[in-house]
Amino acid sequence: MNGTPEVRVLGVQMRDFRTYARAEAAIGAGLTVVYGPNGAGKSNLLEALYFGCTGRSPRTRNDRELVRFGAAATRVVVRLAEGVDEHELSVAFGAGASSAHAVKRMSADGAPVERLLDAPTRPLVSVFSPDRLELVKGTPAVRRAHLDQLVAAVWPARADARGRYARVLAQRNALLARIRAGRASAAALHTWDLELARGALELRAYRAAATDLLAGPFVRRAELLGCNGQLAIEYRPRSRAADAGEFVAELRERLPGDLERGFSSHGPHRDELAVTCDGRELRAYGSQGEQRLALLALLLAERSVIAGKRLRTPLMLLDDVMSELDAERRELLARELLAGGQSVIATTELAHVPGATDAAVARLRASPGAILQEAIAA
Numbered sequence: 001m002n003g004t005p006e007v008r009v010l011g012v013q014m015r016d017f018r019t020y021a022r023a024e025a026a027i028g029a030g031l032t033v034v035y036g037p038n039g040a041g042k043s044n045l046l047e048a049l050y051f052g053c054t055g056r057s058p059r060t061r062n063d064r065e066l067v068r069f070g071a072a073a074t075r076v077v078v079r080l081a082e083g084v085d086e087h088e089l090s091v092a093f094g095a096g097a098s099s100a101h102a103v104k105r106m107s108a109d110g111a112p113v114e115r116l117l118d119a120p121t122r123p124l125v126s127v128f129s130p131d132r133l134e135l136v137k138g139t140p141a142v143r144r145a146h147l148d149q150l151v152a153a154v155w156p157a158r159a160d161a162r163g164r165y166a167r168v169l170a171q172r173n174a175l176l177a178r179i180r181a182g183r184a185s186a187a188a189l190h191t192w193d194l195e196l197a198r199g200a201l202e203l204r205a206y207r208a209a210a211t212d213l214l215a216g217p218f219v220r221r222a223e224l225l226g227c228n229g230q231l232a233i234e235y236r237p238r239s240r241a242a243d244a245g246e247f248v249a250e251l252r253e254r255l256p257g258d259l260e261r262g263f264s265s266h267g268p269h270r271d272e273l274a275v276t277c278d279g280r281e282l283r284a285y286g287s288q289g290e291q292r293l294a295l296l297a298l299l300l301a302e303r304s305v306i307a308g309k310r311l312r313t314p315l316m317l318l319d320d321v322m323s324e325l326d327a328e329r330r331e332l333l334a335r336e337l338l339a340g341g342q343s344v345i346a347t348t349e350l351a352h353v354p355g356a357t358d359a360a361v362a363r364l365r366a367s368p369g370a371i372l373q374e375a376i377a378a
């Protein structure tokens with residue numbers, strides 16, 4: 001397999017994380033089912049897995065919320081295997097007396113790292129949860145950011161394109177504001193326009209390439225999950241420029257308006273990744289159920305694209321997905337998850353996950369503050 005063995009999550013240890021004072025859970029090689037009543041800590045466990053792998057929570061920007069009530073600090077350790085080697089990622093957060101005193105420390109195999117992105121062995125993680133519906137029904141900015149993350153996951157060397165473009169854009173905006181205030185001349189725009197054009201075309205090309213990879217698998221997953229109507233995703237860039245010169249010309253056309261507003265109105269920071277059903281945008285016209293299925297199809301499609309390109313299947317965390325699906329779709333989803341890679345599903349009813357009691361499936365039972373390992377899959 002190309003010399004890059006899968007990175008597997010073996011387990012997670014939590015210390016003062018949300019409802020857990022001290023708990024640990026082993027994660028199966030394939031599907032792991034976490035079950036228990038509402039409030040049992042299922043979502044908290046999924047959140048800890050994400051936090052331990054990425055250094056941030058998928059639900060909140062405020063790390064203080066993660067610290068167990070009454071405790072001062074939390075720590076999550078994720079154990080990994082890459083081939084025969086074992087590794088460990090750790091994220092510790094101390095709330096301190098105020099946010100100015102909060103401390104977050106991350107490490108990979110005991111060595112401090114600035115970001116877990118820098119950890120040499122790190123699993124990719126994908127999350128399906130009700131919060132993530134924003135991806136389908138939220139503003140274009142949410143989908144742009146997501147598409148850029150996909151670019152980074154598929155081609156790590158292209159991960160910087162978004163930030164590079166954003167920095168030039170900020171410089172150009174600052175210059176526009178100065179020109180508007182009479183403190184700089186419009187001639188100074190020349191260099192920035194060309195710089196912006198280069199970054200814009202690069203980002204557009206990467207986004208288009210990622211969407212090309214994704215479109216087919218998305219349609220197939222949507223069909224498999226029985227979405228009504230013909231689903232599609234389509235990248236809609238603002239600019240039609242064939243080269244940097246043409247992009248600069250597009251910028252020039254809009255210069256009077258840009259000067260009036262004091263910022264750039266044209267470029268990939270205004271692009272859209274449209275998710276449509278029978279040609280209409282699901283964002284505006286989809287029902288909640290249709291949006292959920294489309295999100296699921298999108299995340300599953302991305303996972304297969306990343307697995308194909310990187311030979312690494314992202315760990316998929318699915319929260320509250322089964323309750324809204326009918327029996328047939330549950331079956332189809334379970335089959336897809338059992339086909340490869342690691343996934344963890346949280347559910348109130350074990351019976352909602354087809355095959356949950358099979359020997360190949362790991363089972364965890366959550367009850368407030370504790371996790372009981374019921375079955376460990378090889």
Ligand SMILES: Nc1ncnc2c1ncn2[C@@H]1O[C@H](COP(=O)(O)OP(=O)(O)O)[C@@H](O)[C@H]1O
Binds near residue numbers: 039
């Ligand atoms: N920082 C925290 N400290 C202690 N308990 C918390 C903290 N944050 C959330 N909780 C509790 O976690 C419980 C919800 O856990 P959750 O994992 O969402 O349950 P579910 O099993 O339904 O997914 C709630 O009772 C909530 O009060």
Ligand SMILES: [Mg+2]
Binds near residue numbers: 042043044319320346
């Ligand atoms: Mg929950």
